[in-house]
Amino acid sequence: MSDKDHLTLNIDGQKITAKRGQTLMQACDAAGVYIPRLCDSEGLEPQGSCRVCSVKLNGRVVAACTQPVVANAHIESETEEINRYRKDLVSMLFHEGNHLCPICEASGRCELQAMAYRLGISQAAPHPYLEPVRPVDASHPDIALDNNRCILCGRCIRASRDVDGKHVFEYIGRGIHKRIGVNADCLAETDASIDDHAMSLEVCPVGCIIRKREGFFAPVGERLYDTEVIGRDIETQQPHHHSLHKIEVKQIDPADFPPFNKDDNGDTV
Amino acid sequence: MEHQKVIQQICADLGNDPKRMMDILWTVQDRLGCIAPASMGLIADLTHTQRVVVEGVVSFYAFFHQEVQGQNVIYLCEDIIDQHAGFNALKETVESCLGIQPGQMTKDGLFSFYLAPSIGMCDQAPAALINQTPVTKLTPTLLKRIINNLRKGKPVAATIPKLGDGNNSHPLIQSMVQNNVRKQGEVLLSGHQNDEGLSKALSLSPAEVIDYVLKADLKGRGGAGYRSAEKWKIAADTPAKSRFLICNADEGEPGTFKDRLLLTERAHQLIEGMTIAAYAIEATQGILYLRAEYRYLQPYLESVLSERRQKALLGENISDTDFDFDIRIQLGAGAYICGEESALISSCEGKRGEPTTKPPFPAVYGYLGLPTIVNNVETFCNLPPILAKGSDWFRSIGTEKSKGTKLLSVCGDCDRPGIYELPMGIKLSEVLSSCGALNTEAVQVGGASGVLIGRSDFDRQLCFEDLPTAGAIMIFNSQRNILKIVNYFMHFFIEESCGYCTPCRVGNVFLKERLDKIMNGLGEPADLEYLRNLSATVRETSRCGLGHTSPNPILSSMENFPLVYAALLKEHPSGEQAGFNIQKALDESRIIAKRRSLIYDPDFSSGEGRGNQE
Numbered sequence: 103m104s105d106k107d108h109l110t111l112n113i114d115g116q117k118i119t120a121k122r123g124q125t126l127m128q129a130c131d132a133a134g135v136y137i138p139r140l141c142d143s144e145g146l147e148p149q150g151s152c153r154v155c156s157v158k159l160n161g162r163v164v165a166a167c168t169q170p171v172v173a174n175a176h177i178e179s180e181t182e183e184i185n186r187y188r189k190d191l192v193s194m195l196f197h198e199g200n201h202l203c204p205i206c207e208a209s210g211r212c213e214l215q216a217m218a219y220r221l222g223i224s225q226a227a228p229h230p231y232l233e234p235v236r237p238v239d240a241s242h243p244d245i246a247l248d249n250n251r252c253i254l255c256g257r258c259i260r261a262s263r264d265v266d267g268k269h270v271f272e273y274i275g276r277g278i279h280k281r282i283g284v285n286a287d288c289l290a291e292t293d294a295s296i297d298d299h300a301m302s303l304e305v306c307p308v309g310c311i312i313r314k315r316e317g318f319f320a321p322v323g324e325r326l327y328d329t330e331v332i333g334r335d336i337e338t339q340q341p342h343h344h345s346l347h348k349i350e351v352k353q354i355d356p357a358d359f360p361p362f363n364k365d366d367n368g369d370t371v
Numbered sequence: 372m373e374h375q376k377v378i379q380q381i382c383a384d385l386g387n388d389p390k391r392m393m394d395i396l397w398t399v400q401d402r403l404g405c406i407a408p409a410s411m412g413l414i415a416d417l418t419h420t421q422r423v424v425v426e427g428v429v430s431f432y433a434f435f436h437q438e439v440q441g442q443n444v445i446y447l448c449e450d451i452i453d454q455h456a457g458f459n460a461l462k463e464t465v466e467s468c469l470g471i472q473p474g475q476m477t478k479d480g481l482f483s484f485y486l487a488p489s490i491g492m493c494d495q496a497p498a499a500l501i502n503q504t505p506v507t508k509l510t511p512t513l514l515k516r517i518i519n520n521l522r523k524g525k526p527v528a529a530t531i532p533k534l535g536d537g538n539n540s541h542p543l544i545q546s547m548v549q550n551n552v553r554k555q556g557e558v559l560l561s562g563h564q565n566d567e568g569l570s571k572a573l574s575l576s577p578a579e580v581i582d583y584v585l586k587a588d589l590k591g592r593g594g595a596g597y598r599s600a601e602k603w604k605i606a607a608d609t610p611a612k613s614r615f616l617i618c619n620a621d622e623g624e625p626g627t628f629k630d631r632l633l634l635t636e637r638a639h640q641l642i643e644g645m646t647i648a649a650y651a652i653e654a655t656q657g658i659l660y661l662r663a664e665y666r667y668l669q670p671y672l673e674s675v676l677s678e679r680r681q682k683a684l685l686g687e688n689i690s691d692t693d694f695d696f697d698i699r700i701q702l703g704a705g706a707y708i709c710g711e712e713s714a715l716i717s718s719c720e721g722k723r724g725e726p727t728t729k730p731p732f733p734a735v736y737g738y739l740g741l742p743t744i745v746n747n748v749e750t751f752c753n754l755p756p757i758l759a760k761g762s763d764w765f766r767s768i769g770t771e772k773s774k775g776t777k778l779l780s781v782c783g784d785c786d787r788p789g790i791y792e793l794p795m796g797i798k799l800s801e802v803l804s805s806c807g808a809l810n811t812e813a814v815q816v817g818g819a820s821g822v823l824i825g826r827s828d829f830d831r832q833l834c835f836e837d838l839p840t841a842g843a844i845m846i847f848n849s850q851r852n853i854l855k856i857v858n859y860f861m862h863f864f865i866e867e868s869c870g871y872c873t874p875c876r877v878g879n880v881f882l883k884e885r886l887d888k889i890m891n892g893l894g895e896p897a898d899l900e901y902l903r904n905l906s907a908t909v910r911e912t913s914r915c916g917l918g919h920t921s922p923n924p925i926l927s928s929m930e931n932f933p934l935v936y937a938a939l940l941k942e943h944p945s946g947e948q949a950g951f952n953i954q955k956a957l958d959e960s961r962i963i964a965k966r967r968s969l970i971y972d973p974d975f976s977s978g979e980g981r982g983n984q985e
Contacts, residue, residue: 150728151872153912163911168728190908194877228901229881254870272423273723273870274430276706278880280870283430285423287408 113157113177126166126177127155136333137179138188138220140195140213140307141255142167147264152255154191154217158184185221192217193227198278199234200250201308207317208309210325211346214253216332236281241290245301246312252282253308262300270294282310303346320344377402378410382417389418390739392428392721396435397702405436431723431869433487433705434663441476441483443521446500449486450625451859452782452845456496457510462486464511468518481522488707488863489625490664493782493845494551494789501527503666505548538635543671550632551789554805556776557768558756559749560792565639566684568755572647573692580651581607584754587762588774592749593619593710594817594841595916596773599750600651605734606742607652615743616649616657616696618751619715623662623707624818625863626843629778630748632790634661634668637752638675642698644751646685647758649696652744657698658719663705672700707867711915712745713737714869725869726915749778749842769795773834781806783846793833800829802844810848813932818843819860820920822927823853853928853935854890860924861886868917875918878909882925894940899929 109120113135120129125148130137141152150165157166158178166179178184195201195214203209236249254273259282262270270292274283286292294301301311322328329343381398385391395414400406406414411425418425429435447453447461466472469482476483492498495507501517504527513532520530531547534540539548555561572580584600591597606614618641622630633641645657661669676698679685687695701719708714709724716738718724737743753775757765766774773795779802782788786807793802803811815823816833817840824831824838831838847856861883870876882905885898906922913919929936961967 150914153872153874153914156912165914170730186904187908187912190878190905191873191912194873194881197881198873198877230884232877232880254873254876269421269424272421272427274423274427275870276431276723277865277868277870278876280876283423283426285421 109171109173109175111171111175111177114180120171122171124171126157126159126164126169126171126175129171130166130179131336134337134339135179136336137166138217138333139167140192140217140253141257143255143257143261143305143307145265146257146260149256149260152191152195152253154188156184156187156191163187189221189223190227192221193223193229195253196223197227197229197231199232199252199308206251206309207312208251208306210320210322210328211303212309212327213307213332216327219327220332232278239284239289241288242294243290244296244314245289245294246314247282247284247289248310248312249281251308252310254280254282255307256282257305257307258282258300258311261302261305262294262298265299268293268298268300270298270300374403374410375413378413379417382414387417387419388721389420389424390721392418392425393701393704393718395721396425396429397704400435405439407437407439411437427723428721431706431725432663432703433485435704439476439480442481443502444483444485446485446487446490447473448488448490448492448496448498448500450489450493450496451856452493452626453497454859455783455847455851458497460511461497461499461509461514464514465518468515482518487664487705488866489623489627491622491628491631491662492548493626494628494780495549496782500664504528504531505546505664505667506531507548538671541671543674544635544668546667548631548635549789550636552632552636553781553787553789554791554793556778556792556794558765558776558792559633559637559640559752559778560790563640563756564759566643566755568758569643569646569684570690571758572650573690573694577607577651577653580647580758583762584651584757587757587765589750589753589757589765590773590835591746592753592777592841593747594839596835596839599648599746602734602746603648603652603744605732606744609735609742611742613656613741614652614654615738615741616645616652616654617712617715617719617738617743617745618645618657618659618698619710619712619745619747620665621660621662621703621710621715622748622841623710623867624820624841624843625860626782626815626818626845627780627841628782629780629790629842631665631668633748633752633778634665634672638672639679640752640755641748642675642679642685644754645698646689646696647754648744648746648751650689650694652742654744655695655697657696658701658738659698660701660703660709660715660719662703662709666702669700669702676700706869707863708869708915708917711917714915715745716743723869725871728914747841770832770834770836772836777833777840777842779833779840779842779844781844781846783844784808784811784848784851785846796832796834796837798830798832799824799838799844802833803829803846806846808846808848811846812849812851813847813853813856815843815845815847815856815860815924816840818845819863820916820923822923823857823931824927825931828931853932854886854939857924857928858883858886858890861921864917864921868921872912872914872918874909875913875915875921878905878913878918879921881905882909882922886925889936889939892939892941894936895943896940898940899936902929 111118111120118133127137137155139155142148148167150168155166156163160176203215234250238248240246259271262268270285271282275281284292324344326344335342385395406429412422415422415425465484469477471477471484473486492507497509498507517530535548537550539546581600581603589599591599620630686697703709706724709718711726712733713727714724733743769775776792776794779791813823816838864879868875906926909922
């Protein structure tokens with residue numbers, strides 16, 4: 103279908119209809135074709151920085167999240183070449199930061215981890231580990247920031263600035279020293295709040311923004327990507343099996359348990 | 372309290388305008404020695420932005436400092452040409468005279484010492500910027516003398532041997548820089564009658580000027596080869612309240628220095644060219660974005676602007692027409708990426724110098740959202756002669772697809788480094804013979820982002836159809852280490868990547884790591900495959916030209932100098948990883964655990980150090 107407001111796109115041999123003014127990613131999402139992505143998130147202005155959504159548009163590699171649809175678009179996405187680039191990009195992010203899945207609270211709902219699984223990355227890439235040692239900011243009563251896990255997607259920057267209207271975060275530094283800065287000496291001195299969209303579980307794709315006292319809320323097996331591959335919700339146009347929202351876990355209070363029996367020497371029997 | 376008043380005054384003078392952030396930060400640093408976190412907070416309040424936004428800008432640019440700097444600041448140019456010309460001896464001189472390493476300040480607060488990637492003086496290397504004054508052909512003796520005199524309070528200008536030629540000795544420049552013009556071609560450097568081109572342009576309609584330049588087939592001199600007037604046409608055809616014009620005088624490519632000459636000797640021709648282009652696209656305002664390394668030229672350039680305003684060649688009603696156009700100078704602050712047009716616009720808007728997402732292109736949506744034309748210094752300098760002498764005259768010079776002349780910045784191993792204006796299509800071998808290059812092994816054409824070519828390619832032509840270049844020609848003789856040259860370029864890209872996108876930010880670091888491994892004699896044949904594959908990812912998926920070209924030195928050297936790599940590679944049939952040093956990997960844990968290895972102990976063997984921790 104091609105008319106004044108619509109265009110036909112060809113992606114990996116499949117014809118889909120797009121509205122003029124959409125980005126390639128928006129058009130593909132609506133048609134149930136998932137393009138891998140990390141820095142893009144529902145409701146935030148796309149910025150095209152992670153480059154994981156790279157596709158070939160008429161022979162030229164572009165970021166699908168920022169590229170507007172064009173007439174006669176021939177798009178290559180799930181090709182060997184493009185997937186090799188995506189794997190390279192995702193492994194670069196793994197090696198740039200400290201991503202130790204077994205000890206990370208975000209494990210199981212982490213988009214970086216889930217993307218690696220989707221792309222078939224099952225072992226370390228032959229890159230060096232840069233092993234950053236960036237200070238952890240645990241100053242805020244409800245939120246901690248572990249910048250060593252940050253992949254610089256900037257979703258928190260856009261969420262805080264454009265949704266919360268606060269501008270708690272911004273990029274500082276440049277090149278390999280680029281980091282996310284906060285609008286004060288530490289997070290506690292900013293107007294950040296646990297109720298900000300920027301601090302919600304949808305925004306940080308990794309375990310950098312940590313909501314205190316909520317860790318490991320979903321048991322293994324019930325975490326977001328335990329039973330589905332990332333992108334399945336778009337491909338099937340069905341909601342996720344498991345929710346990202348906090349599952350109430352009963353906190354263990356020692357007072358709930360009867361005291362141990364002690365003998366005369368104070369030893370437990 | 373005193374600081375607070377100073378900052379308030381500075382911000383007020385610039386209208387508390389966040390778009391003038393670059394000027395605010397420069398002035399604050401000039402007055403207070405640095406831009407401290409408290410200053411950033413105050414600037415943010417005054418300009419109605421956030422402290423972290425100001426911090427984002429300050430931390431982006433190499434010349435901005437958050438910590439107090441010494442009274443005297445030394446930037447030593449670490450370019451590969453400077454390294455070949457004696458950089459190491461100079462670095463040792465600073466380190467021994469002052470007892471500090473790069474990035475440090477002396478305890479008495481008299482000196483700070485930094486390295487700079489490329490300060491545009493490769494034809495007179497080694498060079499340094501000392502208190503923003505360029506000092507060239509520097510020797511350890513001269514450097515010591517300058518340092519001693521600075522200690523006594525004598526400025527750099529009092530110590531430099533003699534002033535340079537031409538306008539370098541102009542009262543407003545007073546610099547020891549030499550022009551080193553070796554060849555004056557017929558377009559840019561020989562006798563253009565000032566403002567003849569502008570009066571011709573003003574006798575035509577704006578659309579006719581665009582057609583005129585279109586007919587001349589002038590392509591942008593930045594290297595990409597886009598036809599300038601086509602870009603203008605897009606801007607002119609975009610409906611807008613007003614349009615904007617920017618001159619890119621941020622030549623940051625290592626090995627280039629041609630804009631330095633044009634800014635010094637052809638400033639009127641440049642402003643005339645900008646005025647012609649502004650007339651063509653009906654722009655009323657323009658910016659000359661001057662790289663911070665050329666700050667010493669700023670007072671002179673300001674005087675050229677005011678002289679032209681007085682002569683009614685700039686400002687309102689230019690030459691008694693109803694055409695208004697004025698220019699301000701925007702000083703950069705040390706970021707190679709700002710040579711990319713959308714990054715340059717971000718910088719002009721007072722932001723981090725990061726490229727923006729395209730589309731929209733600047734010609735449609737640029738500075739402050741206005742249709743904006745960005746051309747480089749050389750492109751603008753071509754306009755007055757084209758208008759004055761005609762499109763046909765210009766088209767008669769050069770090759771079929773590359774008209775006119777090209778300014779080449781020639782440096783490295785040759786007798787006559789300097790500026791050569793030669794017709795497009797000249798063979799590289801002719802350039803090499805006219806500059807007196809003997810025993811040439813390799814030439815880097817186009818600076819760090821260009822290609823490293825060997826003898827078999829010396830007969831290639833410098834033009835858009837064969838070897839396109841923004842003009843940097845770095846010559847290396849057979850004594851030079853090819854891999855060290857390539858490694859320097861990768862170091863340069865790591866330093867200069869803005870970090871916006873993953874492949875350029877991280878990929879370049881990994882490319883250099885692998886090159887280091889090969890240079891350390893630990894390379895395996897598989898490493899070449901690794902370099903090729905990773906280069907492809909960086910080149911294809913990066914967001915802007917920096918990442919698209921940063922693997923070029925590796926790829927072109929692998930192609931043109933395969934034996935250099937092959938000589939260093941060894942097969943490891945047992946499957947062991949040559950790059951992995953288990954003792955080194957365990958070193959940190961060994962120190963934390965305070966345990967010494969029985970079989971390997973660097974502290975033990977060197978007889979000193981951490982061994983006593985137990």
